[in-house]
Amino acid sequence: MTRPFNFSPGPAVLPEPVLRQAAAEMLDWHGTGMSVTEMSHRGKEFMSIYHAAQASLRELLAIPDDYKLLFLQGGAIGQNAIVPMNLLRGKDRADYVNTGDWSKRSIAEAEHFCKVNVAASAEGSGFTAIPPQSEWRLDPGAAYVHICSNETIIGLEYHWTPDTGAVPLVADMSSDILSRPIDVSRYGLIYAGAQKNIGPAGLTLVIVRDDLLGGALPTTPSAFNYQVQAANDSMINTPPTFAIYLAGLVFDWIREQGGLAAMAERNRAKAALLYGCLDRSAFYRKRVVAADRSLMNVCFHLPDPALDAAFLEGARAAGLLNLKGHRIVGGFRASIYNAMPIDGVRALVRYMQAFEKRCG
């Protein structure tokens, strides 16, 4: 069976070999007679899956020993509140950089817990460029500095790591984690919902430096208290077992492909093909400045929205699914995460060129 190319922003395409392996193991995992969905999370079978997934991700991201890796629930939106609950550590304020809709959601949640200083905002550029760090007004008394490393809706991505000195840097990496190597030691905390580059929805990844643990607000629920979860293998409650299992298969798949450096090279090649098509065209419109374009979410518009329905219908007929842009911005968005093969991008470029010829 040939599957269409799925450009969904998330939940998103997963590597086909991973889905095939999960299908083959669905009724009987490794001769146990059980599906992973049927196992006790505390049994030796699932614990081996859990520890293997942790080890695989630690190796992939080269996570230093003084960082905990937590497998939680509640999504990135949950972390928007859980981060201040845990990281204020007696302080009353935090810095946020506003680069788009996901930053705004983070700011709105944090405002329930502390004073938010918007240290920089892309609003002035119409959210088409990341404000350079020279323009940030950081507060040395802030508990942390929060950024969204890739704004999934508008396709605006940091291609550099901010320097926040002694104040911990916190990043929502939901839509670009594992797309390239990162230096984890530059961050105090990284979080990500799983449903783009990691695995199925339901799992939330948190990587947090040890010295930031232990200062949670007294009202923090134990399931959302990093220190409590870290001391309990993320199992103060039942973890999302099947999502962890599938994420583990994805981590192994990435390692087999050559790790994050290989992913980055492929992702650069895919994005170059698609942006190259947009740049050569006087028909397709794009907004984000070249230096800050997302390698994961490529957004574009047609000159006349009356053509949108025909573009989408033709794409669907050509086996190119889920290209509709987010309702906030309209237009189109091709999400080209790790599991999108370059052939999918080539097929999209061919379709776009043919559509331009017909309607441009």
Ligand code: PMP
């Ligand atoms: N942050 C970013 C950058 C996202 O792309 C998303 C989801 N698309 C979220 C946060 C929200 O994640 P969740 O639905 O897992 O809470």
